[in-house]
Amino acid sequence: MTDPHPHKAPTRRQILTRIGTLAGSAALYQAMTTMGHAQGTDFTAPPVLSGAKRGTRVLVLGAGLAGMLSAYELRKAGYAVQVLEFQGRSGGRNISLRGGDTVTELGGAVQKVGFASGNYINPGPWRIPYHHQGLLHYCREFGVELEPFVELNHNSWLHSSTAFDGKPVRYREFSSDFTGFTAELLGKAIDQHRLDDVMGADERAHLRTAMEQWGGLDPDLAYRKGDTSSLRRGYTRPQGGGIEGAPIPSDPFARKDVLRSGLWTWMAFHERLEMQTTMFQPVGGMDMIGRGFNRQVHDLITLNCKVTSIRQDDHGVRVMYNDMNHGGVVRQAQADYCVCTIPLSILSQLDVQVSAPLKAAIMAVPYASSVKMGMEFRRRFWEEDDQIYGGISYTDQPISQIAYPSHGYFSRGPAVLLGGYMFGPAAFDFAGMTPQARLEQALAQGEVLHPGTYRKEFSNGVSLAWSRVPWALGCCSMWSEQARKTHYKTLCTMDNRIVLAGEHASYVGCWQEGAILSALDAVTQLHKRAQGAS
Amino acid sequence: MRRIVLLSTLLALPLLAPPGTAHADSASAFEGAVQPMTTGEDVYHHVCQSCHMPDGKGAMGAGAQFPALAGNAKLQASAYPIYVIMNGYGGMPWFSEMLTDQQIANVVAYIRTHFGNNYTDPVTPTEVTPQRPAIPPKEIY
Numbered sequence: 001m002t003d004p005h006p007h008k009a010p011t012r013r014q015i016l017t018r019i020g021t022l023a024g025s026a027a028l029y030q031a032m033t034t035m036g037h038a039q040g041t042d043f044t045a046p047p048v049l050s051g052a053k054r055g056t057r058v059l060v061l062g063a064g065l066a067g068m069l070s071a072y073e074l075r076k077a078g079y080a081v082q083v084l085e086f087q088g089r090s091g092g093r094n095i096s097l098r099g100g101d102t103v104t105e106l107g108g109a110v111q112k113v114g115f116a117s118g119n120y121i122n123p124g125p126w127r128i129p130y131h132h133q134g135l136l137h138y139c140r141e142f143g144v145e146l147e148p149f150v151e152l153n154h155n156s157w158l159h160s161s162t163a164f165d166g167k168p169v170r171y172r173e174f175s176s177d178f179t180g181f182t183a184e185l186l187g188k189a190i191d192q193h194r195l196d197d198v199m200g201a202d203e204r205a206h207l208r209t210a211m212e213q214w215g216g217l218d219p220d221l222a223y224r225k226g227d228t229s230s231l232r233r234g235y236t237r238p239q240g241g242g243i244e245g246a247p248i249p250s251d252p253f254a255r256k257d258v259l260r261s262g263l264w265t266w267m268a269f270h271e272r273l274e275m276q277t278t279m280f281q282p283v284g285g286m287d288m289i290g291r292g293f294n295r296q297v298h299d300l301i302t303l304n305c306k307v308t309s310i311r312q313d314d315h316g317v318r319v320m321y322n323d324m325n326h327g328g329v330v331r332q333a334q335a336d337y338c339v340c341t342i343p344l345s346i347l348s349q350l351d352v353q354v355s356a357p358l359k360a361a362i363m364a365v366p367y368a369s370s371v372k373m374g375m376e377f378r379r380r381f382w383e384e385d386d387q388i389y390g391g392i393s394y395t396d397q398p399i400s401q402i403a404y405p406s407h408g409y410f411s412r413g414p415a416v417l418l419g420g421y422m423f424g425p426a427a428f429d430f431a432g433m434t435p436q437a438r439l440e441q442a443l444a445q446g447e448v449l450h451p452g453t454y455r456k457e458f459s460n461g462v463s464l465a466w467s468r469v470p471w472a473l474g475c476c477s478m479w480s481e482q483a484r485k486t487h488y489k490t491l492c493t494m495d496n497r498i499v500l501a502g503e504h505a506s507y508v509g510c511w512q513e514g515a516i517l518s519a520l521d522a523v524t525q526l527h528k529r530a531q532g533a534s
Numbered sequence: 535m536r537r538i539v540l541l542s543t544l545l546a547l548p549l550l551a552p553p554g555t556a557h558a559d560s561a562s563a564f565e566g567a568v569q570p571m572t573t574g575e576d577v578y579h580h581v582c583q584s585c586h587m588p589d590g591k592g593a594m595g596a597g598a599q600f601p602a603l604a605g606n607a608k609l610q611a612s613a614y615p616i617y618v619i620m621n622g623y624g625g626m627p628w629f630s631e632m633l634t635d636q637q638i639a640n641v642v643a644y645i646r647t648h649f650g651n652n653y654t655d656p657v658t659p660t661e662v663t664p665q666r667p668a669i670p671p672k673e674i675y
Contacts, residue, residue: 086596086597106585106587106593106594106595106600107587107588107593306596306597307597308597343625344624344625345598345624345625346595346596346597346598346625348598348624348625349597349598349599349624349625350597350598363623363624365625366622366624366625366626366627366628367625367627368627369584369585369627424632425569425580425581425632427584428580428581428582428584429569429580429581429584430584431584431585432579432580432581432582432583432584432588465584467584467585468584468585468593469595470593470594470595470596471595471596473585473595473596473598473600473625474625478627478673479673479674480628480671480672480673480674481671481672481674482669482671483671484674
């Protein structure tokens, strides 16, 4: 007979709730960490702000993710919030481009996006690590549907102009061979007693077994042509069915070519915490997140306001702006406090009344240049011809990579891929070109990875050079070690009535999570300051 | 022919150039190949004009700008542009890593004699080298 009231072990959630109730959130965090949660960024839960003094006004500058989240949390806490945004849209750098959109860049070049209906490119942020729990929390809260973003694809291409005769090789072939040869060398070192003075017999035995398994080695610890290696790197003639089904193993590359190619850097890239699986993207485009945030606070936002000065005194904050909805007429907005999320590349040039140290901090953070190319092709040749479903091919050419869409697999008709994503010298170079020249370069370089099809199947494309985006003047903040030491805390600390927020005020720079975590810290500071003033 | 700095760097300094020195969301573990930039005009073309524009007139953004180099009196003394290129200024990044002293001298000479500027005194690396910061800025997270 079964017990109708079985004694159930408490669930993890129940235990955490009890610890949280009894010992407060610090203990909860400690416990969560011990139990294996709360890795990655330091988000645990949104701040619980309440009891704002009635009628206390907060002015938020910028309707990107940091600004909209600040507005959302502050209104929830009871503040009267107003948001001013420069653009005719909210979302900031959270943006997707679709057919019919127009991109006008500094210098005057205008691009009309020609993508087919339903297609898009995310020219800003495009992937979300699983541990960016702050952003993921609000995606969930605001009903933004997410799907997997394929970061690592074993069947994608790796290309070096100076290795393997300049021909791309498959990630799986390269990584199998790199791992195999490395394991083989380590195995040999053990068998030739080269590691005897480094580790004991037991450990050597374990390592030897590990190398055999990890490296895909034969029992004699050799990495060589055969079933073991081909079951990783692939067969020359794949496994089939029926009479002629027997596969033919493939030849590994020459070890010296593998080592000198430099392509192992891409294996290491995927091991970075930020690039590890599982990654996510919003269904339908990254701007679904911006739209989700906008649904919460759209009634607070005034678009097309060009802020020119931010001043404060003992009584409040005054912001002057040009109302571009009305011919640029000068207007003034007043509030008790201000959350300013304007990128430092812009803010450093505005008339801002803050302490000298904060002014210096605002001046101390340059913005990186970055360019992204969205290119539409008549068909998914990367899937149909190459069996590449999502993921990224890498090259040492300036475009740096081609990233295939992580959605719409197997569909017919035109599809959009990321035809280049550059930082550093290549980004400066591409940003300085006309949009047409950028596309031409991207086609020529992409053709090396997909010879015979890339140019042939190309339909149309758009590029976004972030340094030429009027409201960003760059992609995202670049912190030097010295600047972090000297200016970071000042930048993040509320200056009388003004507090800054955005990815630049975080250690998760260039990621949306940085904007989220920074905004949460800013509104917490603001609330504390306002409570103290009451 | 395109000079591929990237791979030679990786081969020479495999332990000094690990992935992770690039931007957080840059899918690049390293920066892409650099164009050859022997003349000041090359440097201007491949680097500077991305912001200061091909005509050197800069551009006006959201209440902020890329300043014009055309007719810019601040270029009168070469030390000033050398300093700014080396260290950055506000939103402008430092270029001490990307450009050699010779390249900086070349591009400073170029902008001082183009776009309506006519400061013809020569600029040499010997004026650039002393301005190289003792601890050059390096990006970290």
